[in-house]
Amino acid sequence: MRFSSLNPRYYQFLPSTSVIPTLTSISKFNKRLSGTPSMSFSSPSSFSPPSSSANSKEAVDDQGLLQVLKYHNQTKHSFTKYARGPHGLDWANQPNPFRRYDSAPLLPLLHFPIDNETVSLSTIDAPLYSSLFLSLPPPKPISKSTISQFFYDSLALSAWKTTGFSTWSLRVNPSSGNLHPTEAYIISPPIESVSDSPFVAHYAPKEHSLELRTKIPSEFFPRFFPHGSFLVGLSSIFWREAWKYGERAFRYCNHDVGHAIAAVTMAAAGLGWDVKLLDGLGYEDLKKIMGLQIFPEFEIPSRAVKGKIPEIEFEHPDCVLLVFPNGIGEFDVNYKELSSSISEFSKLEWKGKPNFLSKEHICWDIIYRTAEVVKKPLTLVHRLLVDPFQRSGLYGEDSYKGFTTRQVVRKRRSAVDMDGVTEIERDVFYQILSHCLPSGCEPREKQKRQLALPFRTLAWDAEVHAALFVHRVAGLPQGLYFLLRNENHLDELKKAMNTDFVWAKPEGCPDDLPLYELFRTDCRRLSKQLSCHQDIASDGCFSLGMLARFQPCLREKGVWMYPRLFWETGVLGQVLYLEAHAVGVSATGIGCFFDDPVHQCLGLKGSNFQSLYHFTIGGPVVDKRIMSLPAYPGPSIDA
The missing domain is CATH 3.40.109.10 (NADH Oxidase)
Known part of the structure; x- marks a missing residue:
């Protein structure tokens, strides 16, 4: 963006x-x-x-x-004034665009070719873009290969750019100012060569890997979801956007959630998978299922303040998406029982400590007050209607x-x-x-x-x-x-x-x-x-x-x-x-x-x-001063 x-x-x-x-x-x-x-x-x-x-x-x-x-x-801009924000960019405190969970096991995923010379147009793992709007291909089973493709085509790095002394990464999912406040999690049944039990993992795009956060009860997926399903959770780190945009950052974080939802949906479609927002879940359910209770409670100040405020690097849980084989019709989702089961996730052993993103911060209090009042409660509905494609x-x-x-x-x-x-x-x-x-x-x-x-x-x-x-x-x-x-x-x-x-x-x-x-x-x-x-x-x-x-x-x-x-x-x-x-x-x-x-x-x-x-x-103007580098140059090269 x-x-x-x-x-x-x-x-x-x-x-x-x-x-x-x-x-x-x-x-x-x-x-x-x-x-x-x-x-x-x-x-x-x-x-x-x-x-x-x-x-x-x-x-x-x-x-x-x-x-x-x-x-x-x-937070509206007008002809005579802009929404409140920093009067300059504090480059020394630019937030790290990559969240990592230190000490959590890192599970590498597979990489895939992009261009026609290495993959046939008729290959089912790379259908024509325009064809997806007409019908979805037959669904593929969940495997290390398909999960790897799913993240590679939705939330992974797409390139590195460099000019002068600056180097930065781009991603498949776009972001306001290329700041990427959105983090992603997978909640999945067992996947061969990834985990022998159901698990929750954080997706690390720089490494194109999963960070294993915890293992979950084996009965969770068969009890609530169709066979061949898994969940994707999305969260936002408001500070990443607020560093540059000030009070308007809450708007941009939610733009980016929408970009990520669409990116996930399109990548899933290429594998024959459908996606539905589990919007019956409430804020607390989202927090527990992604393991975000690890972050300390944040006390909102009475005004905008500056200083060392590491608590504002917490992740705000946004939504959970159900990914499942296309062609499945209406099925039960008992949100009351699902919420009760998710409440037990807080008792699990969660691995990894989140890294710090900046040394100093500015807290725009109105962002957090607004995020507080728009938290969605649990909605007790019992059917998830999957309309025909x-x-x-x-x-x-x-x-x-x-x-x-x-x-x-x-x-x-x-x-x-x-x-x-x-x-x-x-x-x-x-x-x-x-x-x-x-x-x-x-x-x-x-x-x-x-x-x-x-x-x-x-x-x-x-x-x-x-x-x-x-x-x-x-x-x-x-x-x-x-x-x-x-x-x-x-x-x-x-x-x-x-x-x-x-x-x-x-x-x-x-x-x-x-x-x-x-x-x-x-x-x-x-x-x-x-x-x-x-x-x-x-x-x-x-x-x-x-x-x-x-x-x-x-x-x-x-x-x-x-x-x-x-x-x-x-x-x-x-x-x-x-x-x-x-x-x-x-x-x-x-x-x-x-x-x-x-x-x-x-x-x-x-x-x-x-x-x-x-x-x-x-028609874009190409800046020839900027050099493009591969997203994943190889295991021995840190771009």
């Missing part, structure tokens, strides 16, 4: 006295949106405070919603370059700059967007339920849409467009957004693609201004802002949906990354944008809809 560590100037967000020119300079359309030239964008979106309630649970929920809204509004639209194989899944996921890169010249064809644009739809292309099926790859992993109906700034799509007029990912929201969106929008079907747009033209205009300068004045937002083929149904979702489902909305944007972002590489261009996630000016551009008021993540796709 934008930007690399070579560009620290983009992260030193200091308030500027020079306010951006008003949108009136873009076009008459933008003049109508911007209002008076003296308009200020420094104040946060308004929101409706929850009404007081005598019911204690409702009162707790109200306080949680107020805290989430406070965090979200406080839904294929996505394919409007022409010519859109793709014939890459295997491994070639796409391991060679994906975040572009640092776009060339401002490259165009894509209209049909390619439509093809990319078709894989962004949650429900696939079933005739007469409304876009709503998350049935298609990789969105089917998520446990809720789609809440995120995309407002697109089209710059260089041959055969499509420049302008503002909208991809509707939950068609039940259409009327609400039309009422909430600018009344001048036409909501017209673009020329040549497939019937099953809910894409709308809103307004024709050259919006290159506008998209650049809205994305913190970054050229990368205007120099691509198109850019976009991901718009979530926000406050109504939090009220209806609970404040624990707050991080999940960011997860959904991260999953969508990962699709855009992979699609861009698969069609021969590049992409970059943009976490820095001016929140409320984006909303004003669309005519939105209040907090019913909020922009959570920006993205850009186009």
Whole structure:
């Protein structure tokens, strides 16, 4: 995600006295949106405070919603000020990007070829990328080889980069600022040549190895899950992001959880495995099943503080994913009994001591207060409905370059700059967007339920849409467009957004693609201004802002949906990354944008809809000063 560590100037967000020119300079359309030239964008979106309630649970929920809204509004960037963060980068205390559990047994995994000259395109362990959206291959059994492939194609290193005196690694799963707050765990039945008993292990990407944390009871998997299943746990180290981004880091950590969920889902799909979020589990269950009770309790300070605070290097448990052979239908998951069984994990013998990441720290207290109120409780449901796999639209194989899944996921890169010249064809644009739809292309099926790859992993109906700034799509007029990912929201969106929008079907747009033209205009300068004045937002083929149904979702489902909305944007972002590489261009996630000016551009008021993540796709500019090195050069070389 934008930007690399070579560009620290983009992260030193200091308030500027020079306010951006008003949108009136873009076009008459933008003049109508911007209002008076003296308009200020420094104040946060308004929101409706929850009404007081005598019911204690409702009162707790109200306080949680107020805290989430406070965090979200406080961490918005505006034309006159940025969200609070460090005034410079303390390179001496940059967190170690690799967590290790000292003294835990290290179990090396296998490595695999990437390119066609060493693996046939027809080989089942490297199916064509585009084929996975049509159907999944037959499931492979769990083995050391398949587990190795799974991690190699999802969370492993993808390359090392070097220039001058700097060397840094890249990973298959993208991360904000390449800081990688996300850690991963596997909870698995016995695997030959790995462990002769069920176990919990931490994945160490630098070594492409598993660190054995503990062994678990043999009856755990047969009691709760289908044969051939295992679990993947994801957690976040907030400090890794906060070192660079300050208070906004909680947003970015949850983007990265979404990227990791999609990366895991795509790698599993290549092996014929399906993935579902076990979202009935609560925060305490997640903490125990990953062995994260090893970290000391963290006492949140009353304000932001600086010093030696090693407690903030703890891992916040985010989610657990069930990976299982595709084709299995509905099956029982008794969350009450599962939670009771997981509670016994705290009595197991856990191996390894987590390494320290930095000598000194800054604690942005609002991050931890917000993380506290969005902890999800245990949900006592008894069925896990596994919907049949839904294929996505394919409007022409010519859109793709014939890459295997491994070639796409391991060679994906975040572009640092776009060339401002490259165009894509209209049909390619439509093809990319078709894989962004949650429900696939079933005739007469409304876009709503998350049935298609990789969105089917998520446990809720789609809440995120995309407002697109089209710059260089041959055969499509420049302008503002909208991809509707939950068609039940259409009327609400039309009422909430600018009344001048036409909501017209673009020329040549497939019937099953809910894409709308809103307004024709050259919006290159506008998209650049809205994305913190970054050229990368205007120099691509198109850019976009991901718009979530926000406050109504939090009220209806609970404040624990707050991080999940960011997860959904991260999953969508990962699709855009992979699609861009698969069609021969590049992409970059943009976490820095001016929140409320984006909303004003669309005519939105209040907090019913909020922009959570920006993205850009186009022709990348390659920096020839940077040398690429293999991800895993060999056992005798430490890159």
